[in-house]
Amino acid sequence: MQNKFDNYCELLQKESYKITPQRQIILKTLLDHAEKHLSAEELHYIVKQKDPEIGLATIYRTLEIFDNLNILHKIDFGDGCIRYEFTDQDAHTHHHLICIKCGRVIEVNDDLLETLETWIEKRTQFHITDHQLKFFGYCKNCQ
Amino acid sequence: MQNKFDNYCELLQKESYKITPQRQIILKTLLDHAEKHLSAEELHYIVKQKDPEIGLATIYRTLEIFDNLNILHKIDFGDGCIRYEFTDQDAHTHHHLICIKCGRVIEVNDDLLETLETWIEKRTQFHITDHQLKFFGYCKNCQ
DNA sequence: CTTACTGCAAATCTTTTGCAACGTC
């Protein structure tokens, strides 16, 4: 985990962004909760426990930068706020199961979609660069 | 198209919603632009040309009802507003190609996802009731 | 005539922006 942190800091530096304490705290927090798909608000709540001074605007601005640098990307689970996920986690073959009762988000990996993608590209002349696949239903506990 | 309109009106009636002129105009407009995935704002703009009195709140309230009755459902193309699509159009085997340059939304049909769904259900014990698959990339014109 | 529906305005919620003060490099 530490090396990820360092890598992302290097990337920031390389792109001439400054390594501020705020950005370090935010990045650490994101890494610590990588599987949680935090929203800006949730992230802010956690971050404030480490440094109560940090404002919500800084959270949004930092997430924006991380998104631009492709460190993470936005996902929407339909709950009214934007959530974030590390891009390196994605690997293009990773989907989400969203429980419509308890809201739990489960991740699944597969590569069946590759086939579909190739087929669609051939048929529609649309050049696909990314996809999002979400399944809605009931998780094991909520059935 | 007329029979769809009548069917949905019947459904409204059956669920003891009143068939008001506003709801009729909204429903007609939605049916006329079924392939457009209108947002509330866009819908309002069109509807106001037929009846300038209709307020945006009515649009939202009507869309809410239609969503609850499963006449249509929300989709999010990541452009900051909720869009709507008729549920009967979906047929569970219909996906969206979203051009990240011009924003055009193209629809594709396929049933390859069925296989994947069955496989996931078996493996994760998650009961899938719906899915959303979006592909991002460049359309023919924007490549 | 009852009860749901409407339009308006105000409220809410998430996200963005302007700006003066601040901190990194």
Add this chain to the structure above:
DNA sequence: GACGTTGCAAAAGATTTGCAGTAAG
């Protein structure tokens, strides 16, 4: 020391809600 970054407060944009008046059944 320059310039990017921050916190705050205000703004913006989408959606919701309260309310008094209106209309469908």
